[in-house]
Amino acid sequence: MPAFPVQDIQHYINGQFIDGISRKTFVNLNPFNNQAINNVAEGFKEDIDQAVASAKEAFDNGPWRSMKVEERLAYLVRIADLIEEHAEEISFLESLDTGLPISQTKKQAARGAENFRFYAEMVKSRLIGESYQVDDTFINYTIHKPIGVAGLITPWNAPFMLETWKIAPALATGNTCVLKPAEWSPLTANKLAHIFDQSGLPKGVLNIVHGFGETAGASLVAHPDVQLISFTGETTTGAQIIKNGADTMKRFSMELGGKSPAIIFEDADLEKALDSVIWGIYSFNGERCTANSRLFVQESIIEKFVQRLKQRVHSIKVGNPMDPGTEIGPLIHRNHFDNVSRYLDIAKDEGADIVSGSIPDEFKEGNFIAPTLLLNCTNDMTVAQEEIFGPVMAVIPFKTEEEVLRMANDVKYGLAAYVWTNDMRRGHRFAQAVDSGMVWVNSQNVRDLRIPFGGSKYSGVGREGGHYSFEFYTETQVIHVAIGEHHIPKFGVEKQNAVSSAEQ
Structure with a gap:
């Protein structure tokens, strides 16, 4: 270009x-x-x-x-x-x-x-x-x-x-x-x-x-x-x-902000779910209010799914934003870079395992944060509760639908959510139970301009769109507008007539 x-x-x-x-x-x-x-x-x-x-x-x-x-x-x-x-x-x-x-x-x-x-x-x-x-x-x-x-x-x-x-x-x-x-x-x-x-x-x-x-x-x-x-x-x-x-x-x-969950049930189409969550957190350099920054994966599939996540994270191309092949560029400003870096330090202090890609040496002058996974997280960690707004995703295991619903809603934000399951009764049931303004079921974040956009709780007030x-x-x-005959109550008429009679 x-x-x-x-x-x-x-x-x-x-x-x-x-x-x-x-x-x-x-x-x-x-x-x-x-x-x-x-x-x-x-x-x-x-x-x-x-x-x-x-x-x-x-x-x-x-x-x-x-x-x-x-x-x-x-x-x-x-x-x-x-x-x-x-x-x-x-x-x-x-x-x-x-x-x-x-x-x-x-x-x-x-x-x-x-x-x-x-x-x-x-x-x-x-x-x-x-x-x-x-x-x-x-x-x-x-x-x-x-x-x-x-x-x-x-x-x-x-x-x-x-x-x-x-x-x-x-x-x-x-x-x-x-x-x-x-x-x-x-x-x-x-x-x-x-x-x-x-x-x-x-x-x-x-x-x-x-x-x-x-x-x-x-x-x-x-x-x-x-x-x-x-x-x-x-x-x-x-x-x-x-x-x-x-x-x-x-x-x-x-x-406003978001800390949106993506929930992967064991019966989901794992390949599509993988593509969706990778795109959802790492596109736009992770600077997206609807990013799936919390990833909940059912325990029976988490080991296999995390292995695939690691492979993909290491394959994401970090580089010059003007290069058509670049998938992640630098964060917007040095101040924001410092803030995201601070959250990575917090994740380490809280006991999360940090898996990240690499930044080529020629890009060290820029505000680059490598695509990052935070593993072995719990939902009460700071990095699972606060909006980081960068290419950082916390991965949290769950056993049952009831448990993951409780964790998904246990956050002050309520902007978006993503649910992956081939049981559509569960898909509808879970989507309607999540505290968020928008829920995508078996889909990445695709926008239809006709729909209302907005969130609940600390994620916003009101709706725009369509x-x-x-x-x-x-x-x-x-x-x-009066279009026919109708009765208008008379108010104060008797009093006025009485005054007139007295004057006579």
Whole structure:
């Protein structure tokens, strides 16, 4: 793949690329070698205020909210076309910025374009109201109205896909947006700003402010003119966002952390289960909220299954993310590398056996963690309870269905789960008993854009995806209309007549 030029990044506010008001910038680092890629404008409260004012003006007085639906959705289709035109560059920038293998980022541009096309169609087919007639006297009906300014805060893992996944339904339903991308992965957000600009999107409809969560992100959350916040990221940050935005009565959608179990029963198709759990934890460098980071294997097959796991782990290719053959690249940032390394030290202290692949010497400057298995784990270990967010999987044996269900649910998270069995009665029974927002039975993590996405417990609040996004991005209004004769109670009439008689 050819290299594409990378320039310094500005904010995108009211249809213009501008420096931050403070003129401060921060350095964006390449996770492959920790060398500087470019400089990025650092946003603060003043920049957020400017972006929100632009979005509010576009919503209150611009054409976006009142535009004919077909005209508005035509912009989404145009944006999808432009994403596809620039797919190769988007893939390059995503790998350069995040360390994700190029073979995996190639799919991100396609997913981004699909998000816009999907919501262009979904608004036409599913953004509909209901009517409730009361005999021949009343008819009540509902409509969906855009809410206003949507604050969108996105993470650094798969940033392009997740940015488009939030922006598409927000715009399709008539809202305007302020996006605060993750500071560790600004490149594809900036490319997206150029795509929006090229599409001719009306000024102020989409604004992007770069910066850090503690400053730019916190200012977006606290702003009184931002009606909703959609956040994807770490659970502790999500809880803080809800606290910081509570005074302004915002609505929140929170897609947070996970410690998802994969359960392998002895009657499962072991070859497919093996492929699934390897892909589920080691693709995306293990930086995936739905990763099966806890693997429960029935005791009767665990020895054979672990042997196969070891073989596969040692065969995974670690390397330059720009190499099409690379399967695991570097972690996003040195700080995250240090955190994952800390968990490996904890695993050793807790008595787990550590089996890992190797990192070639030429990649020592990067943030590489080899694909790792933690064997002889118990479910109460720190490494089985806390989200590591790297290519690390804890393997835990179990005897019975009741035992593994108890362990699967004995964690504060509840995002995803994976069940492997050829007994479909057990598959359904177990899936419905697991505390998680999503369960895959005899399948890897495959996404259908029509389904709701989200988790339970500490893994999130609310659901987005499909028509479920409309519940978050629109206000449902009820309109009551009298269509026939009906009785209206008279109130205070007798008192008024009595006063009139006394005056006479």
